[in-house]
Amino acid sequence: MRLKLKSLPRRDSGCQIPQWKRELASAFRRPGDLLEALELGHAMLPGARAAAAKFRFLVPVGYASLMEKKNPKDPLLRQVLPSAEELAQHPGYVPDPVGDLNASMSPGLLQKYDGRALLLASGACAVQCRYCFRRHFPYAEGGASSERKFAALEKLAASHDINEVILSGGDPLMLDDHAFAALVGELQSIPHLARLRIHTRMPIVLPSRITSALCETLRTSRLPPVVVVHANHPRELSDEVQAALSALRRAGITLLNQSVLLRGVNDSVRVLEELSEALFASGVLPYYLHLLDRVTGAAHFEVDLPRATSLVATLRSRLPGYLVPRLAREDPGCPSKTILL
Numbered sequence: 396m397r398l399k400l401k402s403l404p405r406r407d408s409g410c411q412i413p414q415w416k417r418e419l420a421s422a423f424r425r426p427g428d429l430l431e432a433l434e435l436g437h438a439m440l441p442g443a444r445a446a447a448a449k450f451r452f453l454v455p456v457g458y459a460s461l462m463e464k465k466n467p468k469d470p471l472l473r474q475v476l477p478s479a480e481e482l483a484q485h486p487g488y489v490p491d492p493v494g495d496l497n498a499s500m501s502p503g504l505l506q507k508y509d510g511r512a513l514l515l516a517s518g519a520c521a522v523q524c525r526y527c528f529r530r531h532f533p534y535a536e537g538g539a540s541s542e543r544k545f546a547a548l549e550k551l552a553a554s555h556d557i558n559e560v561i562l563s564g565g566d567p568l569m570l571d572d573h574a575f576a577a578l579v580g581e582l583q584s585i586p587h588l589a590r591l592r593i594h595t596r597m598p599i600v601l602p603s604r605i606t607s608a609l610c611e612t613l614r615t616s617r618l619p620p621v622v623v624v625h626a627n628h629p630r631e632l633s634d635e636v637q638a639a640l641s642a643l644r645r646a647g648i649t650l651l652n653q654s655v656l657l658r659g660v661n662d663s664v665r666v667l668e669e670l671s672e673a674l675f676a677s678g679v680l681p682y683y684l685h686l687l688d689r690v691t692g693a694a695h696f697e698v699d700l701p702r703a704t705s706l707v708a709t710l711r712s713r714l715p716g717y718l719v720p721r722l723a724r725e726d727p728g729c730p731s732k733t734i735l736l
């Protein structure tokens with residue numbers, strides 16, 4: 396007897412686990428597994444394990460697949476592999492280098508600049524970047540439970556001087572489609588909000604997160620969305636990433652990129668130039684190139700100011716102005732980011 400399709404058990408599509416969550420569940424969670432996949436031997440393992448005990452290790456398989464095998468200096472690997480260098484103390488490197496803890500309007504809601512408030516929509520990320528300036532942020536206290544989110548929304552509704560909300564984290568796209576749509580719904584019902592900005596690394600490190608439901612939420616929002624992605628190296632812009640960025644573009648979203656200038660990752664004119672070109676080819680304009688925030692554990696990524704300005708000056712001589720990111724630094728207490736070049 397032939398099996399009739401109809402007799403197969405029906406799957407309720409609403410209960411299916413989305414692809415991106417399955418990819419997240421199978422991400423590398425132990426440095427040894429990633430080193431093994433890259434055929435790198437075990438020399439870096441003790442340092443990696445010790446540093447991962449302080450700030451956890453997490454790398455999606457798709458992102459790891461863009462790394463070069465047997466290359467301990469791969470610029471993508473360097474961004475995410477814990478290293479013994481993180482454990483050294485350096486003067487001037489502190490847990491909260493950008494003064495986040497002093498900028499709280501309400502738990503999980505920060506304001507530093509006129510008109511804009513930053514909502515920590517999720518404490519989680521799909522990858523753990525070793526240079527992250529929020530690597531020591533106490534999300535459990537300042538982060539994103541539902542009561543806190545409610546209080547933050549009330550505060551935004553009462554703050555008539557705010558016209559732009561920036562969803563940040565962690566990564567705000569760690570919320571699932573349903574929770575994200577609910578949050579956007581709440582925000583667009585606040586009449587004085589005019590724009591919605593989303594700071595996310597998900598399109599770069601887990602492009603399957605860019606679902607059609609997400610694009611639809613953004614496309615139909617009353618608030619014109621600006622998505623600021625975070626790519627540091629041209630090799631991060633794989634075919635899948637380009638497709639995700641195109642989907643966002645088709646939904647009418649303004650796309651910008653911010654990078655961090657990182658020693659051993661993108662501190663060369665050639666890499667920065669290729670990054671700008673690759674971003675443009677995907678419909679993304681370079682926005683900021685951040686000088687490293689001096690967070691404890693990240694000193695080995697620092698590029699000093701003279702070198703940074705010289706790199707950007709050379710970049711400016713080679714590229715059209717709109718492909719040159721603004722070299723910026725965050726100085727706690729200043730009314731905007733400091734534009735250095």
Ligand SMILES: *Cc1c(COP(=O)(O)O)cnc(C)c1O
Binds near residue numbers: 498
């Ligand atoms: C960087 C940042 C912003 C955004 O600054 P722009 O210059 O508008 O990109 C807003 N709020 C906080 C707390 C920030 O750190």
Ligand code: SF4
Binds near residue numbers: 528
């Ligand atoms: S994705 Fe962003 S917030 Fe998350 S670890 Fe990386 S730099 Fe930090």
